[in-house]
Amino acid sequence: MARKQGSHSDITGPKVRAAALSLIARHGCAAVSMRQIAAEVGVQVGALYNYTPDKQTLLFDLMRRHMEKLLAAYAETPIAGTPTQQLEAFTRFHIRYHVPRRDEVFVSYMELRNLSVDNFAVVEGLRRNYEDALEGILAAGEADGSFAFEDRKVTVLSLIAQLTGITNWYRDDGRLTQEQVEEIYCDLVRRSVAAVR
Amino acid sequence: MARKQGSHSDITGPKVRAAALSLIARHGCAAVSMRQIAAEVGVQVGALYNYTPDKQTLLFDLMRRHMEKLLAAYAETPIAGTPTQQLEAFTRFHIRYHVPRRDEVFVSYMELRNLSVDNFAVVEGLRRNYEDALEGILAAGEADGSFAFEDRKVTVLSLIAQLTGITNWYRDDGRLTQEQVEEIYCDLVRRSVAAVR
DNA sequence: GTCTATAATCGGATAGAC
């Protein structure tokens, strides 16, 4: 029979990850102590070790989960139509997924260097899957003549850097709404790869 | 009378900054101890404090110097001709300056959050000066009809993120030479802002 | 300018009570 309520473990585990994510995004992994994370959760430091064997694994879990949730969300997003339409759908998905997740994006990029070799390989593999999705769209547009660019792989990295950079400056109370930002970037992206007629 | 040789101070100071830059780029500011920096320089930890009052100021110096040298190099670069030519010159300058300086770029971006409020304001002001240079080029192209985009300020941030992202993947022994990368990005940048004929 | 020694604090991780 399914439990009707989450156990402490079901509740505290996510709280530990949320606290770690927020603190690490603000100060960096090495600058955040397990004691600070525990204080943010509202427990003592010893309790954290019921949820992670060590600090390194906690960091890795944050990054792996971020990439897996990104891929899962992308898999559920309809990407259809012409390559031009697919590229617009990808652009909108990327912005909508990443902009509300600044902390995850920042940590997943910035703390890569603090992962062990094995953990790094896992996260990089997931990232590569996402890049491959965009590369597939660009390849389709190349094949049917709707896109043109000098190097497909570099274009993939360029577009992702361009789009992810939004998280560095976008603010909910800023000059532009997220919808306006989407329009601006759809325009930039489309034009940068569209075949000249 | 001018000194013919650098004093220890003239030599050790730069060595301290070089060691700090390299280590911080690899591991993050909080993860690098003053002892590690001293070991890399070849002195004991106490000696470092002849060159910086504290670790925070050492980090700030790295970032401030990076931005000041970037602006100085840009000021000496000829940016002339039509807006389209100016944009190409900016693109090539940006790539040529940043790609060989991965550590500086990474630290200057990643460790911003570890600066005090005052130090942050200084670095951000310098960064803003650089962005303004690109914005001026875009404004000129808007004015004479050679460029078209939906939002000039967002386009500035987008282009800079796109170009700076090269430092995350470019390798001297990789598939592409720096010259080839320049060509690819000049193409992407030009097309993303060129007015449609 | 550099060294050694030290102060004072804080770090990750664990053991055992409850």
Add this chain to the structure above:
DNA sequence: GTCTATCCGATTATAGAC
């Protein structure tokens, strides 16, 4: 599952000899 107490090593920064 959480707490308290603790181990033991590392941290920044300083003082004073040379």
